[in-house]
Amino acid sequence: MSNAESLGVIFDSDGVIVDSEPFSLAAFRQAMQEQGVFLNDEHIMANCGLTDADIVRYVSDKFGIEADLDLFHSRKQELYAEMVVSGNLKACEGAAELLSNLERGHIPFALASSGSMSKIRLNLTLVGLWGRFPIIISGENMERSKPHPDIFLEAAKRLNLKPERCVVIEDSLNGIEAAHRAGMACVAVIGTFPKEKLSRADFVIDSLSRLTVEKLNSFVLEKNFSKGGNSC
Numbered sequence: 370m371s372n373a374e375s376l377g378v379i380f381d382s383d384g385v386i387v388d389s390e391p392f393s394l395a396a397f398r399q400a401m402q403e404q405g406v407f408l409n410d411e412h413i414m415a416n417c418g419l420t421d422a423d424i425v426r427y428v429s430d431k432f433g434i435e436a437d438l439d440l441f442h443s444r445k446q447e448l449y450a451e452m453v454v455s456g457n458l459k460a461c462e463g464a465a466e467l468l469s470n471l472e473r474g475h476i477p478f479a480l481a482s483s484g485s486m487s488k489i490r491l492n493l494t495l496v497g498l499w500g501r502f503p504i505i506i507s508g509e510n511m512e513r514s515k516p517h518p519d520i521f522l523e524a525a526k527r528l529n530l531k532p533e534r535c536v537v538i539e540d541s542l543n544g545i546e547a548a549h550r551a552g553m554a555c556v557a558v559i560g561t562f563p564k565e566k567l568s569r570a571d572f573v574i575d576s577l578s579r580l581t582v583e584k585l586n587s588f589v590l591e592k593n594f595s596k597g598g599n600s601c
Contacts, residue, residue, distance in 0.1 A: 375476075375477065375530060375534060376476055376534060376535075376536065376582075376585060376586050376589060377476070377477050377478065377479070377524075377525065377528040377530040377534055377535040377536070378471060378476060378477075378478040378479075378535070378536050378538065378585060379478070379479050379480075379481050379521055379524045379525070379528075379535055379536070379537045379538070379553070380478065380479070380480045380481070380502075380537075380538050381418070381480075381481065381482055381537070381538065381539045381540060381541070381544050382480055382482035382484060382489055382492060382493075383482065383484060383492070383540070384417075384461070384540035384541065384558065384560050384561040385461060385464075385538050385539065385540050385558055385577070386460065386461055386464045386480065386492075386493070386496075386498065387458060387459070387460055387461060387464075387492040387493070387495075387496050387498075388458065388459050388460070388461050388560075389453065389458060389492055390417070390540070390560070390561045392449055392452040392453050392456060392458065393449060393484075394413055394417075395448075395452060396445045396446075396448035396449035396452060397413065397416070397424070397445055398413060399448055400441050400444040400445040400448055401428070401436065401441065403444060404434075404436045404437060404440065404441065405434070406428055406432065406434050406436055408428075412427075412431070414542075414561075414562070415427070417540075417541040417542065417543060417544075417561060417562075418483050418514075418515045418516075418539075418541035418542070418543035418544045418547075419483060419514055419515065419543060420483050420508045420509065420511075420514040421438065421441060421442045421445065421485075422438060422514075423514050424441070425438045425441060442485075446485065446487065446488065449488065450491060453491065453492070453495060454495070458492065458495045458496060459496060460496040460497070460498060461558070461560075461576075461577055462576045462577060462578055463576050463577030463578030463579070463580070464496075464498070464577050465497075465498065465501075466577075466578065467577045467578075467580055468498070468501050468502075470581065470582055471582065474582045476582055476585075477503075477528045477529075477530070478502070478503075478504075478528075479502065479503070479504035479505070479506065479524040479527060479528055480502040480504070480505045480506070481505075481506045481520045481521055481523070481524045481537075482505075482506070482507060482508060483507075483508035483514050483515055483520070484507065484508065484509075485507055485508075485509050486505070486507040486509065486510075489505060489507060504524065504527045504528065506520055506523055506524055506527070508520060511523065514543075515541070515543040515544050515546070515547035516542075516543040516544075516546035516547045516550065517547060517550065518547050518548070518550035518551035518552075520547065521535070521537055521547055521548055521551040521553060522551050525551070525553070532551050532552045532553050533552055533553070533589070533592070534589060535551075535553045535554070535589075536553065536554045536555070536556060536585050536588050536589055537551070537553050537554070537555045537556070538555075538556045538558065538577070538580075539555055539556070539557055539558070539570070540557065540558045540559075540560055540561045540562065541561055541562065542562060542566065542567075542569070545557055545567065545569045545570050546569065548570075549569065553592075554571050554572075554588045554589050554591075554592040555569075555570045555571050555572075556570065556571065556572045556573075556574060556580070556585075556588060557569075557570030557572070557573045557574070558573075558574055558575070558576070558577065559573060559574070559575045571588060571591075571592060572588055
């Protein structure tokens with residue numbers, strides 16, 4: 370298979386590779402509360418997949434409260450680290466096996482997360498997957514975060530593939546939108562959001578263990594013929 374015809378897989382991290390969303394959302398909520406900003410579940414979920422800068426901007430636009438970005442960022446990271454180190458952070462079901470299958474099939478893949486590089490490193494180290502991703506892109510290095518497509522387009526560029534030859538695996542609504550804007554097939558994993566909220570994805574699965582190299586390649590081929598929302 371020539372490079373122009375190759376398949377590339379782009380993974381989100383939180384909620385896809387590591388089962389970290391409960392810790393992330395709890396740290397997010399507490400760090401904002403410490404600045405006097407009390408967010409309900411709807412507001413919290415609307416910010417899934419966003420960078421800290423975009424979260425602070427959301428709070429300003431929505432509530433007229435100017436949260437301290439540096440304080441929010443550092444405190445959220447501190448709380449998160451305490452939670453995952455003392456808790457039981459695990460890799461998502463099927464993650465390690467899928468990476469091994471991609472390696473055996475010589476399928477290039479990358480990780481593209483809105484999280485900071487320090488958070489990505491901590492997560493992957495705790496679950497034993499640090500060093501498995503040849504390409505890692507953090508949202509803190511991008512001018513625009515999800516739902517803008519920039520981080521996925523950068524991943525495709527580093528994989529040396531056209532966007533239409535890439536499959537994004539996501540769990541958030543902002544991530545799904547970013548994949549669509551990038552012109553990539555998108556597989557959504559049920560977890561952070563229930564299945565009915567993920568209808569914008571091209572395909573919806575309940576576990577990475579359901580994915581094979583053959584299925585991922587078929588998703589790319591079917592992208593132009595599907596209206597989305599299929600399950601497997």
